[in-house]
Amino acid sequence: MDITRRDFTKIGCKIIISAASGTAIVQSMFTKGIAAENPPENGGYDWEKHFWGYVVDTRKCIGCGRCANACKMENKVPFDEEVYRTWIERYRVKKTINETFEEEVVIDSPDGGIEGFVDDIPAEEVKKAFYVPKICNHCDNAPCVQVCPVGATYETKDGVVLVDYEYCIGCRYCIQGCPYGARYFNTEKGTADKCTWCYHRITKGLLPACVQACPTGARKFGDLKDNKSEVKKIMDEERITLLKPDLGTKPKVFYIGLDREVK
């Protein structure tokens, strides 16, 4: 068989190119797509054994704002910017004055409720008033995870929705996609940001900062896989509601005592 020099270089080139591109393709298609068998082990924490949930008992909230304050301290969320990982809303339903029986509801959350609230509507004009703590719902079918174009936000195996600050491109599509207004833009990092349920704390056996700070037990956090946890008990025994359940986001923050005005 005669192989001229020209043919030889041709064949050689082809082999080199196909080998180089072939391995590259195979590598990119497979090695990175294989799900790992073992979740990260870190200080004995196994994320397969937990599935976190959060309960808000709005009947107990006194609007002191310690939760929102502790959250900003713990997670270094800037105090001088209007960004919040958790906040408290105040609802005041005014007494009906006109004859249409339409209720006037005043909703506010001055500075996220971090500094507490001051009554600026006279008590005699209000017929019903209450606080509602809000936080990222860590949806099991999270629209923010769905819309992230690069895979920079995800739900962990233990049910926490996180943002990868080293990978997020800052397109802010997730902020648009969140129906609860739980996400914000971190101007310092140039990325999206949100509540992590204090993932750095709960994986070490601590409570999220907001839950720890709550003096009345309006915020509760626990493991839904643990039958003895308080959150699981409330789930099993109380009547609970979700925020915007019609959107099918499957939130994991469960509310007790929500009013119809709360969205």
Next chain:
Amino acid sequence: MQPHLKRAFTILALIIIAFIFVRSLVVPESFGQYGWYRGDSVKEIRNLTVNYRGSASCGEENCHENIYTVWAKDRHKTVNCETCHGPAQKHVLDAREPLMPANDSRDYCGKCHFKRISRPEAFPQIDPGAHGEDLRCVYCHNPHKPWFD
């Protein structure tokens, strides 16, 4: 196929191969480890610094055992030490690290206890105009044991 089209498609193919090659170099190793995201980011977020240590570590032996016992028996046991004393993780790791001075102003107590229309009625609240003559609350009430015996 005509030679000019052949050449055009060769260029296109080279661009695609170059893209795949660059992609394989640039995409982080841990991407796709657990799902469509960078596996290492879970570790990164897990390793963020803790600031609030939790009340339990304040009551350890040879530390603040006494005041802890008083607090833990009384009604303010639901108020975490760090809610008034500030984040204490550094102080727990190294006792020489000072804490922020505890906030014992009247307004700070008022964040929970001033009368507000939106609060649950059963919660203990005072009318700040009528109670305590603008004195600091801690003048009469011990914050660790707020009720008189």
Next chain:
Amino acid sequence: MLENLIWGYVYPNESEIQWSILIVLYPYITGLVAGAFIASSLYHVFGKKEIKPVARFALLTALSFLLVAMLPLLVHLGRPERGIEIMFTPHLTSAMSGFGYIFSFYLTIVVLEIWLSFREDIVNKALSSHGWKELLYSSLALFSFDISEKALHDDEKFARKLAIIGIPSAAFLHGYVGFIFGGIKANPWWSTPLMPIIFLMSAIVSGIALLILLYIAAMKIRKHVIDHKCLQSLAHYLWIFLILDVTLELLEIVSMKYASREDIDIINRLLSDKIGFTFYGVQLTLGIFIPFVLLLMVSLMKNRETLKLYMISISSIFVVIGVFAMRWNVVIGGQEISKSLSGTLTYVPVFFSQEGVLPALIIFILPFIILLVVTSILPPWKDMEEEPS
């Protein structure tokens, strides 16, 4: 100040509008691309001979706008240097993730289409010029100079196939931009399955209108007579697509109001307090109804070419403005309602800033400069200046 910008209750994190004027510009520019391409395929695919004078010019216009289409997105990113991740690890559940690939695919088709339809000119220039020009045109010809009748015929056949793929991909490129908004269930003003098709129709409308304006401008600058047959044919298609566009836009708003879901109060407030003028005034009246009537008159009138020319130009200007208002009303309007459904915000454009009006203006002027450069390398004037037979 801030108090006046916010009405009712908005979630604390919503105090800032996240998607600014740059994101208004992005669907606007891709819309012009898709429209110009579809106008050119009226000739290339559907064989509408009247369009021939502008067919290749339309392709160059599409290319010029396509080249800057991703700029507003890139400038808007918090981390522009990471933007390429959308190509490397596209998260396929996201409507946005397809952007990189659809964009690249479409760019390839447009470039190939242009290359094939200009190849005869390129080869002729390469053979007849010297120095750096020879090098430029020879490399554009990929050093293959076969322009025999058979080669050109094969090219044309292939170009036609490309154009046939090009139409759905142009429709996809832009329909998908609509889906970026239409797929957001959190936002009642965006979340409608009609969004992609509304975006597509307004894209075609704006692209044809832009082509008309550029054609008239080019002929005025080159001091050449306008081919009225071509112009009126374009105007005719503009009119047809306007009808489709207005039908869908009205259908959306009517069904929203008729269904009167939970969010209707806030939608009504948006339409009356926030974008009332830009929606009813600019988008519908100026951008659709006036051009619709003018173009109807153009098609009914006989002779009086100068008057028709004015009417077509005015309609096209109004359409181009109206479609911009439509993008504004979608992108900005959707963010001016709070997802709490009980409050509204106000977008105040800034001039000098990364996401201000200035970069938006620069990005919008850029395609015209690119078009100038591209037409000087690949002049399409020959088709336009042939005496109409």
